[in-house]
Amino acid sequence: MTTITSDPPTRPVRRRFDVNRWRATPGPFRVGAAILLAHLLFAIVGVFWTPYGFAEMGAGLPLSGASWQHPMGLDQIGRDVFSRFMYGAHIVLLLSFTGTMLGMVAGTTLGLLSGYIGGWFDEITQRLVEAMISIPFLALALVTIIAAGPALAGEPVLIVFVVGLVYAPRIARIARAAAMEIATREYVAAAELRGEGAWSIVLREVLPNAANILLVEFSLRLSYAPILIGALGFLGFGIRPPTPEWGLMISENRNLLIASPVTVFGPGFGLASLVIGFNLFTDGLSRMLGQRSVVGS
């Protein structure tokens, strides 16, 4: 038997930053990445330094409008809105990320298992998932927060849990669809014939091949998380004041919309740009990975 000697096309070695690789990425990806990077830097700076303390009252004359000292004005009790905005940046990012992550882990596990195992397990899981999806997400979130009771209300842990709970069933459906398709491949059959368990197969054979779909799904969910968290904050079910969460800030300052509108613009602009950044990023990512992002499922 002769030995075959052929050299496959070598994979491009991953370098730290390659200008050509960056240029080859889709436009939305680049714009989105730039916006997200700006948000990240802003958030990091905000943790360590703000012009005034985020809860410091009387930093200036309340409701005095925008000025060089206070670019976003001052709220009713004289707190500097820009400082609060800066400090709040990392809160939104962290809550969105951990919340989506939780939903991702739970949803992926459930979805992949359900799609791979099938049968009764799949039926029951899917009915539960459908029941949860049929409840409007805000209603589900509010019910959960109320059920958690006053002791937990306003805790970041609860917000993370709520985001995870709202997202998990939606992610589970996508993961299930991916797993069902992958489960028919012969490498899965080969693993079954070795006698491997369901967990092992899902982890080793199915998950790596569903990674593309799941990555796009993660990024898509992440882009909507700030809206959900903002909405909870706006309704007063979010982070406990005086922590400056953006949604909460809009809510606090909404009755100043006529007296000093600039106080609402900051957090509003922050939320909007974050969501747009995430969306563009996801769009580009899904194009690069050859996946279509399913919006609004």
Added chain:
Amino acid sequence: MKRLIEVRNLNIAYGGGLSGWTNVVQDVSFGIARGEAFGLVGESGCGKSTVAYRLLGYGTINSLVQTGEVSFNGTDLLKLDAASLTRLRGDSIALVPQNPTTSLSPGMRVGTQIREMIATHRALPDGMTMKHRIAELLALVGLPDVSHRYPHELSGGQQQRAAIAMAVSCNPDLLVLDEPTTGLDVTTQRQIVQLLCDLRSRIGMAMLYVTHDLALLAQIADRVGVMYAGQLVEIAACDKLLSAPAHPYSRGLIASIPTMDGTARQGSGLRGVLRRDQISTGCKFEPRCDFANPACRTTPQVLEPIADARSVACMRWREIPAPQTPAALAGDDADATARPERLFAIAGLNLSYRKPNVFDKLLGRATPPVVRDIGLDLRAGEVVALVGESGSGKSTIARAISGRLPPLAGQIDLDGAPLASTLKNRSVEQLRQIQYIFQNPDASLNPRHRIRTILGRPLRHFGIEADEKALEAVLENVGLHAGYLDRFPEQLSGGERQRIAIARALLVRPKLLICDEILSALDVSVQARIVELLRSLKEKHAVAMLFISHDLAVVQQLADRVAVLYRGELMQTSDTATLLTTPLHPYTEMLLEAAPSLRKDDYVSRPPAMPASKAMPGIGCPLAGRCPRQIGDICADTPPPVQVTDNGLIRCHIPVNELTGTIAGSTGGIAGMPMPPAFAGSD
């Protein structure tokens, strides 16, 4: 000679955009005369289909004709506008596509589809109604009037016949056939080829037959062009090419084809695979050529006429030694007396994909199982082939043995101990002893893992101590090297992937290897090398194999014994050699006759003796109604008795001694039985 279609210096490139253009077809020139059948043959990726579609003036969006001319009856098809092309296509040049299941519209009746074709080109002959014409066309391709049927109501062969009827409906001058029989069974394939030969003589159209199967071309083509890496390397009359190929590539290709006439292959097959990134500036075949010298690397080869309408693109064809004359294959199983222990046995196996539900049980309804009453045994180190057409239940049996389909009834034994019917209940040791190799290596290796992980996982799972050396050794065993360990499956060719799959199965030292059509997704040259590999493995490791295949020629090279399946029932088991020389069973005869050889063999399919009788699954002989030697209604009504022969068994109503008396070709009548006129001749 005035040619019907003339291709001159055709260059086609694919791609565009950032990656630039890739030349897929380079300087291809050939012509087809009126009424001539021209074959285009080559391995996958050589550009043969690209050329064929250009003859219809058809190109995909990302392909670009750079230079060249395709002149059809004096007009250049490459310069025609879309409207004139539409008029021409179907009318003067028609296509028979590869896969009839996808090329016929599933929501439209067959007749309507043919009518559409005729109506578009206003090709209805004078004084004939459309309905009449369609019926006539269907009769021409040997179909009853199926015009009111939907495509899914027809079998694959019938669908292809309908597609051919559609193609010839406007009496085209040229018929382009793109691998028209690739997805079909051997017997159906032969009937289609026969039909095409027949049509050609009746209608007198020219044909371009694109295929990878030289043996088929031998039956139909007048001249053959051999393509390699986008270039024609040899054009010759078909019989000349097959008997004395000039170009080294043609020689290798022909040597790779397994034949059933009991001879070893001539010379050696092809080594390596076509890689477009490794092509030298000179002769394209140089990296794989056994006769190459440094000059070949730099001198581009062009097609030059050598003798009587024959041209070769090789400057050294004269110097290359002629292929050795085929020597008779020595019987390699001399020690038949020292038979090893029985390793594996199945008995009374019944399989069904549908579990009987509560209602069926209550009402006493039973759907006949898809696989009925299979009994088979394997000895250690023995290769048993399971042969049959598609849908005969070969893979279903393999599923049951591997534990993925619990049988309805029956027993599976491994090493004397019964094997549990489900995977869960089998011991780890039993799972290790049976290894499965899948048909499609693209799907059986996880694309996200490196080869090292793919090979290492079974070892870890079965708790086998193995180091890097073991992996390297097994790779060497299958003809690869350690450099493959860090690659991903996508970086490997189909043949290399299949080797990895074989290596993965061998690593855990199995006793039984189930090979489920492992060659059908590969090119002939690659197939030949995998067969070679399996043979050496069989000798080295004494591993038993259940080799599932539809290709009798491959089976002949590899298997010790053959089991012939038809519609889920075992028709015959026999030693390979005996089966090929004295097939005995009518179905085996049919299979053997249908397999094309490398010479024109004037195959005539024998019509069924009693086409009216219907085979009911589970009641009579499944072959009833199709069998050319059917003796009467008894075949359809009672299950055939099992008769023991010298080296196997046979299931037929005709007694063995009467079956022996008639060797393939001539048919003996059974005394007292009414014989149809076609079969009375030899009596």
